[in-house]
Amino acid sequence: MATERTFSIIKPDATRRNLTGKINAVFEANGLAIVAQKRIQMTRAQAEEFYGVHRARPFFNDLVGFMISGPVVVQVLEGENAVAKNRELMGATNPANAAEGTIRKLFAESIEANSVHGSDSAENAAIEIAYFFAGSEIVG
Ligand code: RTP
Numbered sequence: 001m002a003t004e005r006t007f008s009i010i011k012p013d014a015t016r017r018n019l020t021g022k023i024n025a026v027f028e029a030n031g032l033a034i035v036a037q038k039r040i041q042m043t044r045a046q047a048e049e050f051y052g053v054h055r056a057r058p059f060f061n062d063l064v065g066f067m068i069s070g071p072v073v074v075q076v077l078e079g080e081n082a083v084a085k086n087r088e089l090m091g092a093t094n095p096a097n098a099a100e101g102t103i104r105k106l107f108a109e110s111i112e113a114n115s116v117h118g119s120d121s122a123e124n125a126a127i128e129i130a131y132f133f134a135g136s137e138i139v140g
Pocket residue numbers: 054059063092093111112113114116117118119120
């Protein structure tokens with residue numbers, strides 16, 4: 001399995017509770033290196049475009065409102081099989097269904113305020129990374 005990159009967001013519920021370091025410790029302890037990272041306040045337009053695939057879903061407006069309710073930390077994670085590895089570390093979308101030891105089981109507040117985002121495919125990872133980072137900001 002080749003080295004791969006994935007895109008991650010530490011969501012506002014987690015930055016608000018100062019969980020950035022604890023979440024990053026999970027990544028780093030499990031073979032994912034943080035090769036780019038910045039704390040930003042997303043604009044409504046950015047959040048709407050980022051979650052555009054969910055535009056027709058009933059939770060879309062709430063989700064966008066949540067994602068701009070405070071700072072987020074956007075990141076590029078690198079490691080073996082990084083996309084699938086990160087999804088495994090995150091756990092199920094709804095923390096009630098998330099496996100023991102996963103980030104969402106440990107930290108998420110609800111199905112919406114679920115602490116982290118992770119790309120769901122290598123193709124989407126490349127799109128999401130390019131949306132938030134210049135190549136020069138990623139140092140592997
Ligand atoms: P993510 O995209 O954030 O990594 O999460 P995911 O793949 O596990 O979940 P997805 O289905 O892509 O949904 C994106 C985010 O929308 C919020 N959500 N709310 N209220 C609801 O029923 C509901 N369902 C999803 C969550 O914040 C989810 O992570």
